[in-house]
Amino acid sequence: MSTAIHPMLNIAVKAARAAGSIINRAALDLDVLKVGSKGPNDFVTEVDRAAEQVIIETLLEAYPGHGILAEESGREHGSRDSEFVWIIDPLDGTTNFLHGFPVYAVSIALAHRGQVQQAVVYDPTRNDLFYASRGRGAYLNDRRLRVSKRTRLSDSLVGTGFPFRKGDNFKRYVKMFEEVMQSCAGLRRPGAAALDLCYVAAGHYDGFFETGLSPWDIAAGSLIITEAGGLIGNFTGEADFLYQREVVAGNPKVYGQLVQILAPYTRVIKEPEAAPATAAAQPDATDAFVAAAAPTPAAPAEKKRPTRIRKADLAKPGDAPM
Incomplete structure (x- = not known):
């Protein structure tokens, strides 16, 4: 090191x-x-x-x-x-x-x-x-580490995670799985999201998506990806993903193509009046607690255009240097 x-x-x-x-x-x-x-x-x-x-x-x-x-x-x-x-x-x-x-x-x-x-x-x-x-x-x-340089989803290896808890929306996931599977070179599901995100950063995967993840599953991997030149966000390509229980990541080109496929499946609540915790938005007590510390959601991305997570998105004015 x-x-x-x-x-x-x-x-x-x-x-x-x-x-x-x-x-x-x-x-x-x-x-x-x-x-x-x-x-x-x-x-x-x-x-x-x-x-x-x-x-x-x-x-x-x-x-x-x-x-x-x-x-x-x-x-x-x-x-x-x-x-x-x-x-x-x-x-x-x-x-x-x-x-x-x-x-x-x-x-x-x-x-x-x-x-x-x-x-x-x-x-x-x-x-x-x-x-x-x-x-x-x-x-x-x-x-x-640097993310891969593949530009076409059709040539890409994509990681994912299957829903496994009671209450997960299996039918919704199967539809996503089918669409992505038919658009890429292969799908893999090893079963540890933290490593999956690191594999995107290392270029082993070209992209990754999963639903139902908690902040501790993705917090470390999200920084490793962005520092390796990749992008990570929610299904509509916004930087507000850590507490939203949906995540998509990849090199910049593949990320954008995955967002186009996954955006219709988003469960992120957009309207300000819907912001208070609901059963759908905050599935458990821990999520409700940590949501209070979550970053302010980014402005919605234009349709079919991914949001690049810049350094400016990752820090607020006045943040102490680390």
């Missing part, structure tokens, strides 16, 4: 590697794991909790005044009123992990006033470390 790594990013890397060690040790003997369920097909293990605990302890030891938003413990830890919030998924791809399918990762992001500034995604099975600081580029281990 570069010696010029940002101090806050360095702490995130330390926390991710500590969590990865716990995950790798547990992977050696999956039969003894205690597994619980948060809902149908939505599992949590003692490994998720132990990995999350070591991440939180590492971060708060270094930055005791920061806030924490974590998948398993929500906002129980850290400061609730800090402008700095760590967004953590200790084990993205738990179902893969439980089956010994080696596609899962640790995801840690730091947001300042709702804007992601530092990001780490660690793949413990390959010892691959994806990381980015805003304005400083994205890296895999010591290699600078």
Whole structure:
């Protein structure tokens, strides 16, 4: 890793590697794991909790005044009123992990006033470390990442994630899946969104889309993509995606073509009078809480034209430099 790594990013890397060690040790003997369920097909293990605990302890030891938003413990830890919030998924791809399918990762992001500034995604099975600081580029281990250069969706490999929770709109997803599948060279669904986003940044995928994701699934990967020259947004191509439970990403050309296909399927509420939390817009209590810290939605993009996420979109006037 570069010696010029940002101090806050360095702490995130330390926390991710500590969590990865716990995950790798547990992977050696999956039969003894205690597994619980948060809902149908939505599992949590003692490994998720132990990995999350070591991440939180590492971060708060270094930055005791920061806030924490974590998948398993929500906002129980850290400061609730800090402008700095760590967004953590200790084990993205738990179902893969439980089956010994080696596609899962640790995801840690730091947001300042709702804007992601530092990001780490660690793949413990390959010892691959994806990381980015805003304005400083994205890296895999010591290699600078750039998105792919393919220009046609018909030549592109696209990643996705299947809906799996009770209440997910399967019929809507199948229609999207069918349209994209017939427009691209291939679709893949490994099952860990944090890694999927990093694969876009690394050029392994040319694009990616998924519904039903939470902020901790995509916060780190979103910065890694933009720092690698890619675009990420909601289905209508706007920069307001982190709390909207729909995301599309890709290199600039492929992103625009995916937005054209996916825009009719958006569930983002546009009207100001519809802004208060509803069952459709805020599916759970955690989302309702974090939505208060979400960035102000960007202006709607023109039809069929993707919105490029510029540095200006990623910071508000007066933001402290990171």
